[in-house]
Amino acid sequence: MAAPVTPPRRGPLDLAGRAAFGAVRTLTRTATAAAADLTSGVARLGEAAADLVGGERTGPATLRVRVLILSDEGGTALTTPAAVQPSLDRADEVLREVGIRVRVTAVDTITEPAPTPALDPRANRALLLDDVLGRTEFYRRHLAVPAKEITLVGAPVTVIVVRDIAGFTTGCSLGINADWVIAQAPLFDAGRPDAYDETVLVHELGHALNLPHHRDVQNLMFPSSSPPDRVRGSDLRPWQGAVLQANRHVLPGVRESGVGPSASRHEE
Numbered sequence: 417m418a419a420p421v422t423p424p425r426r427g428p429l430d431l432a433g434r435a436a437f438g439a440v441r442t443l444t445r446t447a448t449a450a451a452a453d454l455t456s457g458v459a460r461l462g463e464a465a466a467d468l469v470g471g472e473r474t475g476p477a478t479l480r481v482r483v484l485i486l487s488d489e490g491g492t493a494l495t496t497p498a499a500v501q502p503s504l505d506r507a508d509e510v511l512r513e514v515g516i517r518v519r520v521t522a523v524d525t526i527t528e529p530a531p532t533p534a535l536d537p538r539a540n541r542a543l544l545l546d547d548v549l550g551r552t553e554f555y556r557r558h559l560a561v562p563a564k565e566i567t568l569v570g571a572p573v574t575v576i577v578v579r580d581i582a583g584f585t586t587g588c589s590l591g592i593n594a595d596w597v598i599a600q601a602p603l604f605d606a607g608r609p610d611a612y613d614e615t616v617l618v619h620e621l622g623h624a625l626n627l628p629h630h631r632d633v634q635n636l637m638f639p640s641s642s643p644p645d646r647v648r649g650s651d652l653r654p655w656q657g658a659v660l661q662a663n664r665h666v667l668p669g670v671r672e673s674g675v676g677p678s679a680s681r682h683e684e
Protein backbone atom coordinates (compact mmCIF):
# COMPACT_ATOMS: atom_id res chain seq x y z
CA MET A 417 0.00 0.00 0.00
CA ALA A 418 1.32 3.38 -0.94
CA ALA A 419 2.23 5.81 1.77
CA PRO A 420 0.03 8.90 1.92
CA VAL A 421 1.41 11.64 -0.27
CA THR A 422 1.96 14.97 1.39
CA PRO A 423 3.29 18.12 -0.22
CA PRO A 424 6.90 19.01 0.53
CA ARG A 425 7.35 21.28 3.49
CA ARG A 426 9.14 24.51 2.88
CA GLY A 427 9.87 25.04 6.51
CA PRO A 428 8.57 27.33 9.17
CA LEU A 429 7.33 30.79 8.43
CA ASP A 430 6.50 31.78 11.88
CA LEU A 431 5.17 34.50 13.99
CA ALA A 432 8.25 35.95 15.55
CA GLY A 433 9.77 36.78 12.21
CA ARG A 434 6.67 37.83 10.38
CA ALA A 435 3.82 39.07 12.50
CA ALA A 436 6.14 41.05 14.75
CA PHE A 437 6.68 43.44 11.88
CA GLY A 438 2.97 43.78 11.34
CA ALA A 439 2.10 44.76 14.87
CA VAL A 440 3.83 47.99 15.72
CA ARG A 441 2.93 47.89 19.37
CA THR A 442 4.30 44.37 19.72
CA LEU A 443 7.44 45.34 17.87
CA THR A 444 8.03 48.34 20.08
CA ARG A 445 7.58 46.29 23.19
CA THR A 446 9.86 43.56 21.86
CA ALA A 447 12.51 46.06 20.87
CA THR A 448 12.46 47.60 24.32
CA ALA A 449 12.70 44.19 25.94
CA ALA A 450 15.56 43.22 23.63
CA ALA A 451 17.45 46.37 24.55
CA ALA A 452 16.98 45.69 28.27
CA ASP A 453 18.01 42.08 27.78
CA LEU A 454 21.10 43.10 25.86
CA THR A 455 22.15 45.45 28.62
CA SER A 456 21.94 42.81 31.33
CA GLY A 457 23.46 40.22 28.99
CA VAL A 458 26.50 42.40 28.44
CA ALA A 459 26.73 42.99 32.18
CA ARG A 460 26.65 39.27 32.75
CA LEU A 461 29.35 38.65 30.17
CA GLY A 462 31.50 41.19 32.03
CA GLU A 463 30.85 39.29 35.22
CA ALA A 464 31.98 36.04 33.60
CA ALA A 465 35.20 37.72 32.48
CA ALA A 466 35.85 38.95 36.03
CA ASP A 467 35.34 35.42 37.27
CA LEU A 468 38.01 34.18 34.91
CA VAL A 469 40.47 36.82 36.14
CA GLY A 470 39.67 35.88 39.71
CA GLY A 471 40.40 32.24 39.04
CA GLU A 472 36.77 31.21 39.32
CA ARG A 473 34.77 29.76 36.53
CA THR A 474 31.10 30.21 35.77
CA GLY A 475 29.38 27.06 34.59
CA PRO A 476 26.97 27.12 31.67
CA ALA A 477 23.59 28.73 32.07
CA THR A 478 20.60 26.39 31.96
CA LEU A 479 17.50 26.34 29.82
CA ARG A 480 14.89 23.90 31.03
CA VAL A 481 12.84 22.25 28.31
CA ARG A 482 9.81 20.03 28.63
CA VAL A 483 8.25 18.06 25.77
CA LEU A 484 4.57 17.17 25.51
CA ILE A 485 3.67 14.62 22.85
CA LEU A 486 0.00 14.65 21.89
CA SER A 487 -2.02 11.57 20.94
CA ASP A 488 -4.43 11.54 18.01
CA GLU A 489 -8.20 11.09 18.10
CA GLY A 490 -7.69 7.32 18.35
CA GLY A 491 -5.29 7.63 21.27
CA THR A 492 -2.12 6.87 19.28
CA ALA A 493 0.88 8.97 20.28
CA LEU A 494 2.14 11.18 17.44
CA THR A 495 5.79 10.29 18.09
CA THR A 496 8.02 8.76 20.76
CA PRO A 497 10.39 10.27 23.31
CA ALA A 498 13.25 8.42 21.58
CA ALA A 499 12.40 10.04 18.25
CA VAL A 500 12.43 13.54 19.76
CA GLN A 501 15.73 13.00 21.59
CA PRO A 502 18.08 13.81 18.65
CA SER A 503 16.41 17.23 18.27
CA LEU A 504 16.84 17.84 22.02
CA ASP A 505 20.48 16.77 21.76
CA ARG A 506 20.89 19.14 18.84
CA ALA A 507 19.39 21.99 20.87
CA ASP A 508 21.88 21.32 23.66
CA GLU A 509 24.78 21.17 21.21
CA VAL A 510 23.80 24.42 19.47
CA LEU A 511 23.06 26.42 22.62
CA ARG A 512 26.21 25.26 24.42
CA GLU A 513 28.09 27.25 21.79
CA VAL A 514 26.71 30.35 23.51
CA GLY A 515 27.10 29.00 27.05
CA ILE A 516 23.65 27.52 27.63
CA ARG A 517 22.95 23.88 28.35
CA VAL A 518 19.55 22.35 27.74
CA ARG A 519 18.14 20.39 30.64
CA VAL A 520 15.17 18.28 29.63
CA THR A 521 12.85 18.16 32.64
CA ALA A 522 10.38 15.69 31.12
CA VAL A 523 9.21 14.15 27.88
CA ASP A 524 5.56 13.37 28.52
CA THR A 525 3.03 11.69 26.28
CA ILE A 526 -0.54 12.89 26.76
CA THR A 527 -2.54 9.70 26.29
CA GLU A 528 -5.87 11.52 26.36
CA PRO A 529 -6.92 11.90 22.70
CA ALA A 530 -6.41 15.52 21.68
CA PRO A 531 -9.15 17.39 19.81
CA THR A 532 -8.46 17.88 16.10
CA PRO A 533 -7.84 21.66 16.36
CA ALA A 534 -5.11 20.95 18.93
CA LEU A 535 -3.58 18.25 16.71
CA ASP A 536 -3.69 20.37 13.54
CA PRO A 537 -3.30 23.93 14.79
CA ARG A 538 -3.25 27.11 12.79
CA ALA A 539 0.01 29.00 12.60
CA ASN A 540 1.49 32.36 13.39
CA ARG A 541 -0.98 35.20 13.77
CA ALA A 542 -3.90 32.79 13.62
CA LEU A 543 -2.36 30.77 16.45
CA LEU A 544 -1.88 33.95 18.46
CA LEU A 545 -5.53 34.81 17.86
CA ASP A 546 -6.56 31.29 18.88
CA ASP A 547 -4.53 31.69 22.04
CA VAL A 548 -6.18 35.02 22.87
CA LEU A 549 -9.62 33.52 22.20
CA GLY A 550 -8.97 30.57 24.47
CA ARG A 551 -8.84 28.00 21.67
CA THR A 552 -5.55 26.62 22.93
CA GLU A 553 -7.28 25.38 26.08
CA PHE A 554 -6.14 21.78 25.54
CA TYR A 555 -2.50 22.90 25.53
CA ARG A 556 -2.99 25.14 28.52
CA ARG A 557 -4.63 22.41 30.56
CA HIS A 558 -1.66 20.12 30.03
CA LEU A 559 0.85 22.92 30.50
CA ALA A 560 -0.51 23.71 33.93
CA VAL A 561 2.06 23.50 36.71
CA PRO A 562 1.40 23.37 40.45
CA ALA A 563 1.25 26.85 41.99
CA LYS A 564 4.36 26.24 44.10
CA GLU A 565 6.35 25.53 40.94
CA ILE A 566 5.36 28.71 39.13
CA THR A 567 8.44 30.78 38.52
CA LEU A 568 9.25 33.60 36.17
CA VAL A 569 13.01 33.22 35.97
CA GLY A 570 14.08 29.79 34.80
CA ALA A 571 10.58 28.70 33.85
CA PRO A 572 10.80 25.85 31.35
CA VAL A 573 9.80 26.22 27.73
CA THR A 574 7.48 23.43 26.63
CA VAL A 575 7.65 21.94 23.15
CA ILE A 576 4.24 20.57 22.16
CA VAL A 577 4.42 17.93 19.42
CA VAL A 578 1.37 18.30 17.20
CA ARG A 579 0.33 16.39 14.06
CA ASP A 580 0.23 18.98 11.32
CA ILE A 581 0.47 22.76 11.43
CA ALA A 582 -1.54 24.57 8.77
CA GLY A 583 0.23 25.59 5.56
CA PHE A 584 3.95 25.07 5.03
CA THR A 585 4.76 25.79 8.65
CA THR A 586 6.45 22.99 10.57
CA GLY A 587 7.12 24.77 13.84
CA CYS A 588 5.65 27.84 15.45
CA SER A 589 6.37 30.08 18.41
CA LEU A 590 4.48 33.01 19.83
CA GLY A 591 7.83 34.51 20.79
CA ILE A 592 8.04 35.87 24.30
CA ASN A 593 4.25 35.86 24.52
CA ALA A 594 4.12 32.18 25.47
CA ASP A 595 6.18 29.64 27.40
CA TRP A 596 5.39 27.00 24.80
CA VAL A 597 6.12 26.33 21.14
CA ILE A 598 4.68 23.79 18.74
CA ALA A 599 6.49 21.44 16.37
CA GLN A 600 4.87 18.91 14.08
CA ALA A 601 5.56 15.21 14.46
CA PRO A 602 7.07 14.47 10.99
CA LEU A 603 10.06 16.64 11.98
CA PHE A 604 11.10 13.81 14.29
CA ASP A 605 10.46 10.92 11.86
CA ALA A 606 13.91 9.76 10.72
CA GLY A 607 12.17 7.52 8.17
CA ARG A 608 10.96 10.61 6.30
CA PRO A 609 13.99 12.46 4.93
CA ASP A 610 11.69 14.99 3.23
CA ALA A 611 10.38 16.03 6.65
CA TYR A 612 13.03 15.16 9.24
CA ASP A 613 14.70 18.32 10.55
CA GLU A 614 16.54 18.60 13.86
CA THR A 615 16.94 22.39 13.56
CA VAL A 616 13.28 23.31 13.99
CA LEU A 617 12.94 22.54 17.71
CA VAL A 618 15.92 24.69 18.68
CA HIS A 619 14.89 27.40 16.16
CA GLU A 620 11.52 27.67 17.91
CA LEU A 621 13.21 27.73 21.31
CA GLY A 622 15.23 30.65 19.95
CA HIS A 623 12.01 32.55 19.19
CA ALA A 624 10.59 31.71 22.62
CA LEU A 625 13.76 33.30 24.02
CA ASN A 626 13.24 36.48 22.00
CA LEU A 627 15.41 35.89 18.92
CA PRO A 628 14.12 37.33 15.65
CA HIS A 629 14.90 35.87 12.23
CA HIS A 630 18.34 36.22 10.65
CA ARG A 631 19.04 36.41 6.91
CA ASP A 632 22.10 34.13 6.86
CA VAL A 633 21.09 30.62 5.78
CA GLN A 634 23.83 29.22 8.02
CA ASN A 635 22.26 30.90 11.03
CA LEU A 636 19.93 29.00 13.34
CA MET A 637 17.37 31.76 12.99
CA PHE A 638 17.16 31.67 9.18
CA PRO A 639 13.39 31.61 8.53
CA SER A 640 13.08 28.48 6.41
CA SER A 641 14.59 25.04 6.33
CA SER A 642 13.84 22.45 3.66
CA PRO A 643 14.97 18.90 4.31
CA PRO A 644 16.71 16.96 3.07
CA ASP A 645 18.83 19.29 0.88
CA ARG A 646 18.37 22.80 2.21
CA VAL A 647 18.35 22.52 5.96
CA ARG A 648 19.29 25.75 7.73
CA GLY A 649 22.57 25.98 9.64
CA SER A 650 22.94 26.29 13.38
CA ASP A 651 25.29 29.27 13.78
CA LEU A 652 24.58 31.88 16.44
CA ARG A 653 26.21 35.31 16.52
CA PRO A 654 27.59 36.68 19.80
CA TRP A 655 24.75 39.20 20.08
CA GLN A 656 22.24 36.39 19.69
CA GLY A 657 24.02 34.55 22.49
CA ALA A 658 23.74 37.67 24.67
CA VAL A 659 20.00 37.93 24.00
CA LEU A 660 19.54 34.26 24.88
CA GLN A 661 21.67 34.49 28.03
CA ALA A 662 19.64 37.44 29.29
CA ASN A 663 16.25 35.85 28.74
CA ARG A 664 14.14 35.10 31.80
CA HIS A 665 13.90 31.41 30.87
CA VAL A 666 17.67 31.02 31.19
CA LEU A 667 19.09 30.39 34.64
CA PRO A 668 22.54 31.96 34.99
CA GLY A 669 25.46 29.61 35.50
CA VAL A 670 26.68 29.11 39.04
CA ARG A 671 30.22 29.90 40.05
CA GLU A 672 32.37 26.86 40.35
CA SER A 673 34.83 27.46 43.16
CA GLY A 674 38.00 25.46 43.60
CA VAL A 675 39.03 25.99 40.00
CA GLY A 676 42.14 27.93 39.10
CA PRO A 677 45.08 29.33 41.04
CA SER A 678 43.21 31.76 43.30
CA ALA A 679 41.25 28.93 44.88
CA SER A 680 44.44 27.30 46.16
CA ARG A 681 45.21 30.41 48.21
CA HIS A 682 42.29 29.62 50.46
CA GLU A 683 43.50 26.14 51.33
CA GLU A 684 45.50 25.34 54.52
Ligand SMILES: [Zn+2]
Nearest residue numbers: 428430433639
Ligand atom coordinates in the same frame (compact mmCIF):
# COMPACT_ATOMS: atom_id res chain seq x y z
ZN1 LIG B 1 11.23 31.23 12.72
